[in-house]
Amino acid sequence: MTPGFGSLIQDVLWCFSQVKGTIDTGVTESDIISTVEFNHTGELLATGDKGGRVVIFQREQESKNQPHRRGEYNVYSTFQSHEPEFDYLKSLEIEEKINKIRWLPQQNAAYFLLSTNDKTVKLWKVSERDKRPEGYNLKDEDGRLRDPSMITVLRVPVLRPMDLMVEATPRRVFANAHTYHINSISVNSDYETYMSADDLRINLWNFEITNQSFNIVDIKPANMEELTEVITAAEFHPHHCNTFVYSSSKGTIRLCDMRAAALCDRHAKFFEEPEDPSNRSFFSEIISSISDVKFSHSGRYIMTRDYLTVKVWDLNMENRPIETYQVHDYLRSKLCSLYENDCIFDKFECVWNGSDSVIMTGSYNNFFRMFDRNTKRDVTLEASRENSKPRAILKPRKVCVGGKRRKDEISVDSLDFSKKILHTAWHPSENIIAVAATNNLYIFQDKVN
Amino acid sequence: SAQEAPRAAEMEDKVLSPEKAEEAKLKARYPHLGQKPGGSDFLRKRLQKGQKYFDSGDYNMAKAKMKNKQLPTAAPDKTEVTGDHIPTPQDLPQRKPSLVASKLAG
Numbered sequence: 001m002t003p004g005f006g007s008l009i010q011d012v013l014w015c016f017s018q019v020k021g022t023i024d025t026g027v028t029e030s031d032i033i034s035t036v037e038f039n040h041t042g043e044l045l046a047t048g049d050k051g052g053r054v055v056i057f058q059r060e061q062e063s064k065n066q067p068h069r070r071g072e073y074n075v076y077s078t079f080q081s082h083e084p085e086f087d088y089l090k091s092l093e094i095e096e097k098i099n100k101i102r103w104l105p106q107q108n109a110a111y112f113l114l115s116t117n118d119k120t121v122k123l124w125k126v127s128e129r130d131k132r133p134e135g136y137n138l139k140d141e142d143g144r145l146r147d148p149s150m151i152t153v154l155r156v157p158v159l160r161p162m163d164l165m166v167e168a169t170p171r172r173v174f175a176n177a178h179t180y181h182i183n184s185i186s187v188n189s190d191y192e193t194y195m196s197a198d199d200l201r202i203n204l205w206n207f208e209i210t211n212q213s214f215n216i217v218d219i220k221p222a223n224m225e226e227l228t229e230v231i232t233a234a235e236f237h238p239h240h241c242n243t244f245v246y247s248s249s250k251g252t253i254r255l256c257d258m259r260a261a262a263l264c265d266r267h268a269k270f271f272e273e274p275e276d277p278s279n280r281s282f283f284s285e286i287i288s289s290i291s292d293v294k295f296s297h298s299g300r301y302i303m304t305r306d307y308l309t310v311k312v313w314d315l316n317m318e319n320r321p322i323e324t325y326q327v328h329d330y331l332r333s334k335l336c337s338l339y340e341n342d343c344i345f346d347k348f349e350c351v352w353n354g355s356d357s358v359i360m361t362g363s364y365n366n367f368f369r370m371f372d373r374n375t376k377r378d379v380t381l382e383a384s385r386e387n388s389k390p391r392a393i394l395k396p397r398k399v400c401v402g403g404k405r406r407k408d409e410i411s412v413d414s415l416d417f418s419k420k421i422l423h424t425a426w427h428p429s430e431n432i433i434a435v436a437a438t439n440n441l442y443i444f445q446d447k448v449n
Numbered sequence: 450s451a452q453e454a455p456r457a458a459e460m461e462d463k464v465l466s467p468e469k470a471e472e473a474k475l476k477a478r479y480p481h482l483g484q485k486p487g488g489s490d491f492l493r494k495r496l497q498k499g500q501k502y503f504d505s506g507d508y509n510m511a512k513a514k515m516k517n518k519q520l521p522t523a524a525p526d527k528t529e530v531t532g533d534h535i536p537t538p539q540d541l542p543q544r545k546p547s548l549v550a551s552k553l554a555g
Contacts, residue, residue, distance in 0.1 A: 020553040031552055053551045078554040093499045118499070180496055199496055227492050249492065281472040282482070286491065333467035336474040345491075441553055 012431055013447040014394045016387055018072055020057070021440035023385060033436035035423055039103040039111065042427040045073050045434055046113060047441055048098025052082040054115055054168075056126060070432070070445050077126050079168040082117040094119050100185050102194070104207075112171070114194060118181040121196050123172035123207060131159040177203050177213045184234045190241040197234035197246060204258075216264050217246060217256065232347075233293045243268075245295070245302055251288030253304060253313065271302075271313050273320045283335045283344070291347035296356040297428075303359055305350040308332065310361050310371065325371045325378065328363045330401045330412050343417050354429040362421025365410065366437045367397055381444075383421060383437040393447060 021031070030051025037046050045057040058076035085094040096117055104112040110127035135157045139145050180198035187194045195204050195216070202217035217234075221227055229250040237243035242258045254267035275284070287307035294303050302313045304321075308329055311321035327348075331338060338344040343364075350361040362368045363380070371378045380397045387394055400409035423436040431446035465473065476482060 022552045022555065030549075033553075047551075047553060049551060049553075051549075051551070055551045055553045075554045078551055091501050093501055095499065181498060224493075227496075230492055230495065279466065279468070281466075281468045282475060283468055283472060333471060335468060335471040336478075339475060340478075439552070 014381060014431075014433075014444045015447050016389065016392045016394065016442070017070070017432070017445045018443040019385065019388055019440055020055075020443075024439065027439045031439040033423060033439065033441060034097050034099060035101050036425040036434050036436050036441065037101045037103060037113075038425050038427055038434070039113075040105050040428060042429060042432065044076065044103070044111060045425070045443075046101045046103070047434075047436065048081065048101050048115055049439075050095070050097040052080055052084070052096030052098060052117065054079055054081045054098065054101065054113075054124070056111075056168075070448060073443055077166040077168050079124070081115045081122060081124065082120065085119075099182060102185050102187050104187055105191060107191070114185050114187065116182050116185050116196065119175070119178055121174040121182070121185055121205075122170050123174075124168050125171045126166060126168045129165045129167060130161060130163075132162045133157045134160045172207065172210050174205055174210050174213070177205075183232060186234060186236045186244065188236045188241050189239055193241075195234060195236060195244060197231050199230040202231065202234055202244075202246060202264075214262070216258060216262070218263065218265060232290050235293055235295055238295050238297060238299045240299065245293055247290035247293040247304055249289040250285060251290055251306060253290065253293060253302060255315065269315070269318050271318045271321075273311070283339065286339070286344055287335070292349040294350060294352060296352050297354065298356055301356070303350050303352060305348050305361055307344060307346075307348075310350050310359060312359070312373065323373060325359070325369075327361055327369055328367075328399070330399055334412065338417070341417065343420075346420055346422065348420075348422050349424065351424055351426045353426050353431070360424055360426060360433065362424055362435070364417050364420050365415040366419040366421060367399075368421045368424060368435055383435045383440070383442040385440075391447070394444065 021033075024031075030049060030053075032050045033047050034050055035046075035048040038044070039046070043059050045059075047055050047057075049055075055078045056076045057073035059071040059073050062071045081098055082096040084096045086092070087094060094117065098115050098117060100114075100116050102114045104114070106112075110125050113124050113126070115122055115124060134141070135155050137146075137151060137154060137157075138148065174196070178196065178198045178201070180200050182196050182198050184197040185194060186197075193204055193206050195202055196213075197203075197217075200218065200220040201215055203213040204216045205213045217231070219229070219231065229248045229252075232247050232249055234244060234246035237245075243255065244258070245253055245255045247253045251272070253271040255269035255271070256264035257268040258264060260266070260268060275288075290304045290306050292305040295301070296303065300315060301322075302315065304311050304313065305327075308331060309327060310325045312323040313321045335344060348362050350359060352359055357374055358370055358372050360368060360370045366383045367380050368383065369378060369380050380399070381394045382397050395408075398406075398409045399415070400406065400411050402412075405411050419438065421435055421437055425434045427433070433444050435442045435444065
């Protein structure tokens with residue numbers, strides 16, 4: 001089994017592994033998956049949905065008897081993380097939808113993750129219990145109290161094995177710190193702090209303290225009429241605990257250094273690609289809005305996703321990205337209808353593979369795209385029940401832009417814009433990916449020879 | 450529709466990028482679309498997500514109007530930032546937490 005390092009797209013054959021969720025003709029809104037995230041070892045895979053629920057899958061141990069079968073992901077724990085609320089003071093309905101889940105690195109037997117909705121971040125502890133004490137003196141096995149006067153013999157309770165129970169408990173609730181809607185959370189490499197970002201502000205928290213947070217970025221103008229841009233995503237540098245980036249609705253990225261000042265309104269670096277003013281249209285700003293920003297594992301690059309492209313930026317070069325990949329440029333001639341049906345505002349995420357050599361992002365019609373940064377090859381794959389035979393190899397898909405459509409191609413006008421892949425995740429070291437297709441979670445792996 | 454004719458003539462003069470062609474299409478359908486591209490309208494709408502009532506006056510006006518069973522509707526115009534109509538408590542769906550387990554865990 002080869003790890004994902006240095007793998008080329010044409011050498012990797014992606015195969016169907018598993019699909020979670022039901023085949024429904026109508027999708028219940030609360031079942032829509034809103035975030036997917038592997039933990040740092042890839043042993044656990046968490047999903048959050050619009051109904052405020054978290055489901056965690058665990059990879060089963062690989063069996064020596066079946067070396068050709070890679071470990072499958074089975075349900076490990078599920079819990080209700082957030083519930084709908086109504087803020088009566090502001091007359092604001094607060095959705096329970098889980099916007100993001102981020103894992104903490106494991107430091108003991110228990111697992112910790114942060115989950116957030118629009119307003120409140122929670123730290124959850126997920127732990128196993130496989131033993132329980134038996135043989136109490138003062139209560140019997142059902143828990144009923146025994147009459148002390150009837151006890152004549154003392155015994156020492158012993159721990160006996162029990163069926164594995166996985167419990168999730170909320171350990172911290174970080175509330176009331178965001179006036180606007182939280183779009184990102186990011187755990188710092190110091191493992192002591194994390195940040196939460198909303199449309200206009202970013203706050204820094206200590207995991208131990210829930211009643212205070214430091215505001216580190218505030219772009220709210222004194223006069224809201226002058227509002228021109230909002231924060232769309234934010235992330236800490238993977239190694240430098242003083243550095244973070246945030247992206248904006250105007251397509252720019254700011255890198256900030258917390259050592260420079262307590263309030264990082266002045267950026268240390270400002271990344272923006274120059275635009276040709278003659279190309280400017282009504283849609284320019286909307287499609288340049290960055291929906292996701294991710295540091296590479298190496299910490300040398302950042303990747304951004306806007307409506308039509310994925311861009312890779314070198315931290316040392318602010319004036320333009322070093323790589324630009326077209327996700328679905330054929331949509332440029334559909335912008336009018338995509339604006340009318342609001343699809344132009346869809347927020348796609350993007351991910352790096354473990355070695356930073358391949359990047360992946362979603363599209364419509366349940367298609368997702370991978371770009372190999374070294375060979376410059378790309379591939380379009382589809383998450384579909386039709387390709388869901390075990391270990392079936394995924395066939396590359398192609399969108400036909402006009403002229404003669406070949407047999408296996410799909411025309412732009414036939415694309416299903418309600419089937420959008422906004423959230424994907426890549427295992428930290430292996431070629432295993434998780435793709436959320438509305439209410440279904442697909443897991444794909446590379447072919448093992 | 451009457452505005453489409455002069456615009457079509459304009460388009461024939463130069464080759465438009467697909468994006469500009471789409472923009473012309475949109476402006477033909479919504480002639481009153483904001484002059485500022487993208488801009489504050491979208492941002493304000495984004496910041497107001499989840500807002501049910503503007504203020505208590507809004508709420509009481511809506512309750513009074515309910516007597517006539519007439520709900521005011523906004524113009525089907527893309528520049529409007531508010532929703533379709535002023536919601537009343539009866540319109541708001543009961544927000545209850547999901548009691549059903551996720552189907553992913555099934």
